[in-house]
Amino acid sequence: MLQFMRQKASSIIIKGVLSLVILAFIFLGIGNFREQQEVTAATVNEEIVTGREFQYTYQRLLDTYRQQFGGALNDDLLKMLNLKEQAMNQLISEKIILQQADKLGLNVSDSELAATISSIPAFQNNGRFDKTRYNRLLQSNRMTAAAFEQSQKQGLLVDKLRTLITDSVLVSDNEARQWFDWENARVKITAAVFAAEGRTDVDPAEAAVAAYYEEHKDQYKTPEKRKITYVRVAPARYLSEVKVTEEEIADFYQANQDFYWNEETVEARHILISLEQDADEARVEEARQKAADIYVMVTDGGKDFAETARQYSEGPSAGEGGYLGAFTREDMVAPFSEKAFSMAPGEISEPVRSQFGWHIIKVEKVNAAFTTPLDEVRADIEKQLLDQKAGEYAYEEALTLFDMALDTDSVEQAAASRNLTAVTTDAITQNDTLADVEAGRTMVRQAFDFVEKEISDVITEGNTHFLFQVTEVMPAAVPPLENVQARVIEDLREQMRKEAAQAEAESVLEKVKAGQPLEAACAGTQAEIVATGFFGRTGAVPDIGNEPALSRAAFDLTKNQPVAPNVVEGRTGYYVVVLNDQKAPEASEFEEKRDAVVKRLTAQKKNEVFMSWLKTMRQESDITIDEAFLR
Known part of the structure; x- marks a missing residue:
């Protein structure tokens, strides 16, 4: 029921327009660990696009295409997709859209934001929003609620702006019919x-074979191959090297009280008599009277509330006797919450009107707000701090390894001196991947930009760091005809x-x-x-x-x-x-599918209008790009 009410409470849903909302739980470093400062990748009307934003967006796009293409995502396809330019264009579009939304005075209310976040499955428990789960999930990903909620607000602003720009777009019956006739x-x-x-009547002469070979030599060229030696530095290796004190646990707990705060909740049942928001007065009174009659049944009549809910409620929770579980004030629409949180356990409300209809509410339990005791979260905090310290230790170890590799001109020697394992690959091409190696694709891509013996910067995938060196280069070559004659x-x-x-x-x-x-x-x-x-x-x-x-x-x-x-x-x-x-299709076929055709064409036209508007806004914007990020 909670999910039903949240979905109905707002017509704005996250559509991912231009992939605006930065995926909150991706925290991947790219490239040199020494270069994570907020460099400027671009400016849009004097607003900065940071290097970090660019890296996140590029990595997100890369991950998306990896999921889509799998092992088929080779370097040729990556070049064709031009992901760096895609990432930059996406970020520029995001800045322009949000700037225009601000100029138009668009905003997102707290209730809209709450409805959106509450509907995200990752934050739900048994289909209902769970504040504790929300806080812990954010905490485990080292993100504050404020930062996450800001990203969601931005997504909702995009939806509002898009609606404002495209709301007047219509498709006539004539347009729909012409398209339908063409399509069908x-x-x-x-x-x-x-x-x-x-x-079977083709038998090339020897001279023709030789001539074909000469004309198409590049077709038989063996690709350039390389061998690389790499070292993997993972935080798990250093867990035994780090300790966490009771004082550190207590300090973390005190500094993050918001994560452990549990708001007051109410456990209740309700009986819903559904009503359309735009219902006329007669329909409103009819539904109210029905709710009033049921109210009398469960109060003066003494009927069991749960059984009555099963019999009369028109909401999704009817099968559970109207039981809604525990919810916070923000979980429900305002009229419902205001009434429920003003009641005592066992109390039954008179009918309450919301945008969904008339509710009769029975409060079963009120749970006071509280802070989760330290003892209940001590183990989680200790693990998080140990992981953090081990990550920092691994980071420092990776930098030390990098410095030693430069001094010795050998990743293998540097690894041996730090008691780490260096792995040398077989000869690989640009299209190969290193299976089961987190940074394998990145290392292969970079390796073919390096000269022999060149050492990479520290590369980070997730919380694991890599260093590699190109140890051998085997140039591309055309084999003699006798080797490829067949x-x-x-x-x-x-x-x-x-x-x-x-x-x-x-x-x-x-x-x-x-x-x-x-x-x-x-x-x-x-x-x-x-x-x-x-x-x-x-x-x-x-x-x-x-x-x-x-x-x-x-x-x-x-x-x-x-x-x-x-x-x-x-x-x-x-x-x-x-x-x-x-x-040609029959007129009756069009009439049968008219609504679906109009809906499809309207969505298409709206997208065209929005993209045209965005193109105009971009042309009118002052944009500068650091071309180094596109290389």
Whole structure:
């Protein structure tokens, strides 16, 4: 029920517009530990984007793409994604949006913020917001409630600004119908399929093989490879080296009283008679009278409250006899909270009106506010302080290791002197990863920017530190023809098969254009004639498969131009395409899906309007970027 009421209490939800809200629980360092000061990565209308903000955003994007692509996320794909530029653009957009929200006087109320935070599953226990869990989770991630709540406020401000800018966007029925007709058009074609695979009449001569090899040498080049030697410095190794005193535990406890404060809570049941917020007076009175009658049942009538709730309540907690569990003042909407917190245990309220309807409340227990005793959290505090000290110890050890490696010009020697293990990898390429090594991807990426024997700065992933050295560089090289001859011959055969298939298709197309029927034009060729059923713009072509180029060509055809003017190159061969029939969707189909179409197009148009507005704001902003962050 709590979750139901929170969701209904605010129409604003976290959408992650432009990924604005910085993920509160990511605290990853990137690069040199000696360079964590707040350097300026960019300025937006005199507001600074810090190097730390840039690092967090870049790491977040990288983690997102790693989850999406897994092992397929290689260096080529990373370069294509240009994550550093993405991160910078995202941060600049965030600054502009928040600046404009401030200019327009937009704000987020405490009740809106409370509703949003209360609805986050990580802070809930059995589906209800748990203040103790909230505080402890923030504390364990070394974040204050103020900082986290500020990030949530920013996300809500973005939603409000977006709503303000796009609220007037509408989609007409005519627009919706035109889009629906285009999207749901169907065609039927006949295609002559000239497959490259399976052609056996290709046998390249020795001279042709040699010529192909010379022309495509780079295709057979072995990539540059490197070996690196790295050392891992983890805090767990130093837990036995650090101690925590009782005084430190007590000091931490006193300095963080907010985390251990538990607000007053009420445990209650309720019976809800639902009512729309915009209900007319007659409906309001009808619902009130029903609630009043139930109130008499559970007071003067002596009926059991829980059983009555099961029978009459229209809220999600009806099955539990209306039981809501323990909640704070902020957990409920104001009218409900004000009444519940003014009542004594056992008391039953007269009907109370909220935006959800009429409530009859029975308070079962009032829990006074209290501070969690030190003895109950001593072990948690001690562990946190030990972890913190071990982390600091590991950090200092990593810096010492770095200095010694520079002095000896050897990571391996420095590791041995500190009783640490140095690991030397096999020869790796830029696309390789180091399995089970937290900083593996970062080390590989940096290694290919280094010269031989160069030593990295300290690299941090999570709370673990790494140092590595490029110990061997094996340049890229083109192997002699005899070493790759089988590959070259097969590649040339594949090219020859494609050329033969294309030549046949071109010949047939010319005959069809001259008026010859498709089947007759294909006589004596290796073509397969396929007459499809109706199909749409997306998805597979019946009896052929997923061929986007073929689909596009088919939907370009008309009754006046039923033959595709050019041979269509597909994924596995070539096509000569002839239109058989076209079909538009029925008006009844549109009427059935009108609302969904309008909703989809409205969301699309709103996004276009917002992005256009953001583009204009960016053009009008004074922006400077430190290009070093993009390299």
